[in-house]
Amino acid sequence: MGPRLTIACVAGAVLLGVPATVGTQQNPYRLKEPDQKKACLSCHEDFGRKLAKPFVHTAVQSGECSGCHDPHASSHGKLLSGGIGQLCLGCHAQIVPEHAKSVHKVVADGECQKCHDPHASDNASLLLTKGDVLCFGCHKDVGEAVGSAKFKHDPVSRGCQTCHAPHGSDKSGLLRQDVPALCVRCHKPGTQAFRTRHMNYPVAAADCTSCHDPHGSNQPAMLLNVVHAPIATRSCAACHAAPNSSAPFATKRAGFELCQDCHEDTVKATMAKERLHWAVADKRGCVNCHSPHAARHDKLLVKSGAGLCQGCHADTLARMNAAPVKHEPVAGGACTACHAVHGSRGANLVDQPSLNALCGTCHDYQTHSSHPLGDKAVDPRNRNLRVDCLSCHTSHAGEYKWMLRAATNIELCTRCHKQYAR
Amino acid sequence: MKRICCAAVAAASLLLVGHLRVTAAGAARFRHLASIYFDDRGVGLSLPEGVACGGDGLVVAGDTGNDRLLRFTFRDKTVSGLTAIKPAGLSAPGGLQLNSKGEIYALDGRQRRVVRLDAAGTTAGVLAFDGVPPPATVIPKAMAIDASDALYVLDVFSARVLVIDGEGKFRRALPVPEGAGFGTDIAIDQAGALVLLDSVGRRLYAAAKGAAAFSSLGGDLSGWLASSPAHVAVSKGLIFVLEGSGGSIVGFGRDGSFLSRPVVMGREEGALNRPSQICVNDRDEVFVADRDNSRIQVFQLLR
Numbered sequence: 001m002g003p004r005l006t007i008a009c010v011a012g013a014v015l016l017g018v019p020a021t022v023g024t025q026q027n028p029y030r031l032k033e034p035d036q037k038k039a040c041l042s043c044h045e046d047f048g049r050k051l052a053k054p055f056v057h058t059a060v061q062s063g064e065c066s067g068c069h070d071p072h073a074s075s076h077g078k079l080l081s082g083g084i085g086q087l088c089l090g091c092h093a094q095i096v097p098e099h100a101k102s103v104h105k106v107v108a109d110g111e112c113q114k115c116h117d118p119h120a121s122d123n124a125s126l127l128l129t130k131g132d133v134l135c136f137g138c139h140k141d142v143g144e145a146v147g148s149a150k151f152k153h154d155p156v157s158r159g160c161q162t163c164h165a166p167h168g169s170d171k172s173g174l175l176r177q178d179v180p181a182l183c184v185r186c187h188k189p190g191t192q193a194f195r196t197r198h199m200n201y202p203v204a205a206a207d208c209t210s211c212h213d214p215h216g217s218n219q220p221a222m223l224l225n226v227v228h229a230p231i232a233t234r235s236c237a238a239c240h241a242a243p244n245s246s247a248p249f250a251t252k253r254a255g256f257e258l259c260q261d262c263h264e265d266t267v268k269a270t271m272a273k274e275r276l277h278w279a280v281a282d283k284r285g286c287v288n289c290h291s292p293h294a295a296r297h298d299k300l301l302v303k304s305g306a307g308l309c310q311g312c313h314a315d316t317l318a319r320m321n322a323a324p325v326k327h328e329p330v331a332g333g334a335c336t337a338c339h340a341v342h343g344s345r346g347a348n349l350v351d352q353p354s355l356n357a358l359c360g361t362c363h364d365y366q367t368h369s370s371h372p373l374g375d376k377a378v379d380p381r382n383r384n385l386r387v388d389c390l391s392c393h394t395s396h397a398g399e400y401k402w403m404l405r406a407a408t409n410i411e412l413c414t415r416c417h418k419q420y421a422r
Numbered sequence: 423m424k425r426i427c428c429a430a431v432a433a434a435s436l437l438l439v440g441h442l443r444v445t446a447a448g449a450a451r452f453r454h455l456a457s458i459y460f461d462d463r464g465v466g467l468s469l470p471e472g473v474a475c476g477g478d479g480l481v482v483a484g485d486t487g488n489d490r491l492l493r494f495t496f497r498d499k500t501v502s503g504l505t506a507i508k509p510a511g512l513s514a515p516g517g518l519q520l521n522s523k524g525e526i527y528a529l530d531g532r533q534r535r536v537v538r539l540d541a542a543g544t545t546a547g548v549l550a551f552d553g554v555p556p557p558a559t560v561i562p563k564a565m566a567i568d569a570s571d572a573l574y575v576l577d578v579f580s581a582r583v584l585v586i587d588g589e590g591k592f593r594r595a596l597p598v599p600e601g602a603g604f605g606t607d608i609a610i611d612q613a614g615a616l617v618l619l620d621s622v623g624r625r626l627y628a629a630a631k632g633a634a635a636f637s638s639l640g641g642d643l644s645g646w647l648a649s650s651p652a653h654v655a656v657s658k659g660l661i662f663v664l665e666g667s668g669g670s671i672v673g674f675g676r677d678g679s680f681l682s683r684p685v686v687m688g689r690e691e692g693a694l695n696r697p698s699q700i701c702v703n704d705r706d707e708v709f710v711a712d713r714d715n716s717r718i719q720v721f722q723l724l725r
Contacts, residue, residue, distance in 0.1 A: 254559075257559060281534070282579065282604060319649070348696075384459045384468070385716060
């Protein structure tokens, strides 16, 4: 063995030995737990008031401030030793079920402090406020609907947590049980009253929320606020087979043909259009967009605004949302400001004689430009095209101001007027 | 010396792998050959939505906005015999197909039916769908024709593909897969394999010749597409998907793997704006109904 190898072996042995030695020594700077609390409170005097509250976080109670905070320095706000969600889940990992189907957004975003005070609270579970006031702080629309509902659902008055799990659930919608299992705990489908109310249709396994608003409603029987006439008149058999048939929920006809019996004018006018919104004609037909029973939105729409269109046109919505400049109707989710929903005479579900006519319904072209436009203005790039609003602007959203197709006027104009290009 | 030999072999292998990659990435490219804007009388095309390729350079285009068809021959990179046809009973012609006899099947956009025309372009009748299982209502969205002249019709009303033989008799139906979003177009290759495009689910499905059901082909196309796919065409192992609200054509291999994006969106010649139908003839010439540019564009497919 040479001298170099000997030195290396000795150095290795020393290095291996050091951690073991340190590990066995007591840290002279380590505070004992009661002392830790005392040390923190010596500066954070106002904290004493918090500790007097009826509900105190266990870690605070036991004086483990350093369980969440780094007493010296941190790259997180409030000297936290990690992100809030990450810190909380360190101890409370079990609040979200392992195979959760739904997770409360604030939990997923790690924003536990939006509902809980991390130190102490007057409310159980360290909640910031009592009961549903906290929930309705974010879910304002639900809060307003619950408050103004003429017909109230009793479990709602007992609190949102009667039906919903606040953190996460292995059921959808943060529900504690799936619908209808949740509903039939109280509403017994076997009773004569239940059967009579549902015209003897075997709805025990149906989705109750396709007709009823579980948060309360202004309609009798807590039906969703916009009710399809056959439901209001209990004429289920107008669309469905008889309740005692082998397939009682089967519709009498498929797709739009079922709706045509009552909505003949609408269906005929739609089918006479050159271009069809194909959702109208598929096997689901009208119910792709309209609820056949009851809905929260006008015209029995299953969703409002662009949310409805997003179901199929998610790519278009995603592109528009990502663009910095949005067309006003797009920003407001009003796809129908430009597009006909059922069918159109023009391409792209535009039901105006021309694109310029469509834009002209909101914009007065001559007030912002005098560039030739319309039937007599041939696009220099393509003799079959005429200069229209889309020659310079995009329709939904864009990168540049006024949704222009180029960043500068020169760049835009020389797309057609190539002789001026540098 | 031994080390040098090993290094040389390794370098050669890497170069070969690189070459194969370049070849694959370069497959399915288009070279612009021609653009057709007018008929023989100088009347401009308006929002054409259909184009079908026949043998010996025959092409039929649907001049949808003008309620008519255009027929021409494309040989030696030249358009000849361009004539406009206004068949009785056909309005807003959309998707088109040609069979081996040159007979034309056209989707009537306004009445949503299939109109059959003889080789001269004269209306021969409307497809009756006799013998089709209920419901009796059929709303055709797309068509394809196989080598035996059997017609495949995508019926969106019942989410199925109907197979009608050359005599006009119903043979069988293939259901659109249960999990599919919305079947929007079909195409059939020379071997008789049927391809279905799911526009909402952004997926391709395929059914081998004679198969009773579709199966998934490749995976989710979202990563390769800037907007929803609207149309599909197949040619000798290549699958071309047209983006609905853009201008791109995206090329995929037989297994659904991405190959190329041979054309982009625009108004210049060679670029597309909302292409509506594409066909590839036996000379690998590609014809595209370039709808929002109101023209038919012709490309050479470079495999």
